[in-house]
Amino acid sequence: MRAPSLNPVSQMKFPGQRKSKHYFPVDRRDPMIQPLASPEGQPPYVVGIDQTLVDIEAHVDDAFLARYGLSKGHSLLVSDDTAEAIYQAILAGQLVESEFAGGTVANTLHNYSVLSDSRSILLGVMSEQIGVGSYAYRYLCSTSSRVDLNHLQPVQGPIGRCFTFVTQDGDRSFGISPGAMNRLSHQYIPESVINGAAALVISAYLVRGEEGDTMKASAMKAVSLAKAAGVPVVLTLGTRHVIEADPAWWQAFIAEYVTVLAMNEEEGAVLTGQQDPLAAAAKALEWADLVLCTAGPLGLFMAGYTDEAFKRETSHPLLPGCIPEFNRFEFSRPMRRTDCQAPLAVFSHISPYMGGPHKIKNTNGAGDGALSAVLHDMAANCFHRTSVPNSAKHVAPFLSYSSFAQLCKYANRVSYEVLCQSSPRLSRGLPEREDSLEEAYWER
Ligand SMILES: Nc1ncnc2c1ncn2[C@@H]1O[C@H](COP(=O)(O)OP(=O)(O)O)[C@@H](O)[C@H]1O
Numbered sequence: 001m002r003a004p005s006l007n008p009v010s011q012m013k014f015p016g017q018r019k020s021k022h023y024f025p026v027d028r029r030d031p032m033i034q035p036l037a038s039p040e041g042q043p044p045y046v047v048g049i050d051q052t053l054v055d056i057e058a059h060v061d062d063a064f065l066a067r068y069g070l071s072k073g074h075s076l077l078v079s080d081d082t083a084e085a086i087y088q089a090i091l092a093g094q095l096v097e098s099e100f101a102g103g104t105v106a107n108t109l110h111n112y113s114v115l116s117d118s119r120s121i122l123l124g125v126m127s128e129q130i131g132v133g134s135y136a137y138r139y140l141c142s143t144s145s146r147v148d149l150n151h152l153q154p155v156q157g158p159i160g161r162c163f164t165f166v167t168q169d170g171d172r173s174f175g176i177s178p179g180a181m182n183r184l185s186h187q188y189i190p191e192s193v194i195n196g197a198a199a200l201v202i203s204a205y206l207v208r209g210e211e212g213d214t215m216k217a218s219a220m221k222a223v224s225l226a227k228a229a230g231v232p233v234v235l236t237l238g239t240r241h242v243i244e245a246d247p248a249w250w251q252a253f254i255a256e257y258v259t260v261l262a263m264n265e266e267e268g269a270v271l272t273g274q275q276d277p278l279a280a281a282a283k284a285l286e287w288a289d290l291v292l293c294t295a296g297p298l299g300l301f302m303a304g305y306t307d308e309a310f311k312r313e314t315s316h317p318l319l320p321g322c323i324p325e326f327n328r329f330e331f332s333r334p335m336r337r338t339d340c341q342a343p344l345a346v347f348s349h350i351s352p353y354m355g356g357p358h359k360i361k362n363t364n365g366a367g368d369g370a371l372s373a374v375l376h377d378m379a380a381n382c383f384h385r386t387s388v389p390n391s392a393k394h395v396a397p398f399l400s401y402s403s404f405a406q407l408c409k410y411a412n413r414v415s416y417e418v419l420c421q422s423s424p425r426l427s428r429g430l431p432e433r434e435d436s437l438e439e440a441y442w443e444r
């Protein structure tokens with residue numbers, strides 16, 4: 001097994017490091033700031049729960065998907081027999097492109113750790129016996145050493161397999177063979193780990209299991225602990241099939257536990273009944289505090305709250321949409337609705353960075369990438385609050401370090417990088433020498 005991945009530094013890479021004038025040093029603008037000489041403790045970490053699985057990527061045509069009952073663009077469970085038939089078919093056709101650690105939350109944590117150069121903690125299962133070359137082995141090999149795997153639960157049997165089918169249009173469809181991935185016991189949800197986190201990340205996939213699976217109960221324990229400790233719960237919806245089974249249950253769950261909701265426009269449509277991603281994000285604000293809605297080639301939307309007292313007007317052109325001039329206050333920073341004396345709904349949108357990559361081989365993980373950027377900004381805010389507690393940045397309990405507009409830019413930039421690297425897990429962070437997101441964006 002790997003050595004414990006403890007963070008040897010008491011620093012954290014900030015989202016804005018590439019254009020420091022937008023971010024640091026804040027003390028030049030605020031003479032009240034008294035940075036702590038030595039911030040107490042370690043930088044914040046993000047914890048997530050996932051079904052440990054390996055993505056087995058194969059390039060196939062639509063007929064192949066139809067043959068095995070898969071749904072284009074979505075994730076479905078497959079039986080052991082179907083999994084075996086699929087595996088034999090892709091082996092025989094020499095269609096396997098790669099076998100790489102996956103899982104929507106684990107991808108997000110991996111990317112968070114790559115971007116922030118900081119620790120995240122993954123909760124889930126791992127095969128107790130690991131042979132060289134096995135799926136469990138591949139999983140460990142392709143996970144960042146900054147992702148702490150020391151809290152995983154050892155289980156008998158294999159981790160999950162996610163057949164990841166990429167069709168000619170670059171879209172991806174998944175067939176899941178669960179193995180032991182849903183056997184996480186509530187005993188492997190450590191209270192101290194949840195309580196000390198900057199955020200808890202879960203996905204809607206965690207409730208999709210079979211009779212006797214313990215994953216859902218474990219996830220419910222974690223969200224209850226997080227709620228009690230005031231730790232933001234971040235939910236990513238994963239696939240529309242899970243949501244459309246019972247949208248009302250999800251609405252109630254989000255209202256009860258979730259601070260940050262991440263979804264794509266399809267998932268947003270089944271959750272809210274609104275096809276338009278901006279309208280879906282606005283509707284979801286009835287239940288969540290902050291919403292990220294990715295919309296493929298349309299880019300992404302964010303929606304959230306800020307207090308009237310802290311609203312900041314944009315200097316960008318005002319945008320038309322189902323909510324006219326919806327981005328007027330996008331320079332504000334997000335807050336929980338209950339932390340606002342006079343809550344104001346705020347919206348922002350951004351088109352794909354640089355208009356998107358010239359060629360997209362595979363959209364796998366683009367949405368997870370966007371969420372990892374938002375998490376990075378939230379954790380950076382926690383770190384800054386601990387390091388410079390009397391900064392003007394913390395006159396109110398903001399959820400993120402940056403404004404809605406900056407969050408959108410950063411999230412979109414990371415999605416672009418995922419698309420360019422053609423992998424849901426970044427093998428490297430963003431370029432250090434990209435000294436301005438805006439300039440790079442406009443100087444195409
Ligand atoms: N065809 C595309 N062209 C340009 N950018 C894209 C394209 N597809 C996705 N993106 C970028 O990736 C982000 C997330 O993509 P999306 O497909 O909505 O996520 P998901 O993987 O969750 O379905 C988008 O907000 C956009 O920035």
Ligand SMILES: Nc1nc2c(ncn2[C@@H]2O[C@H](COP(=O)(O)O)[C@@H](O)[C@H]2O)c(=O)[nH]1
Nearest residue numbers: 051075102103104174205364365366367368
């Ligand atoms: N934990 C689970 N992860 C899953 C499941 N089905 C697919 N996936 C993972 O999603 C990412 C791609 O995400 P996206 O942003 O393109 O939607 C991929 O790496 C898969 O491993 C599942 O049932 N559970």
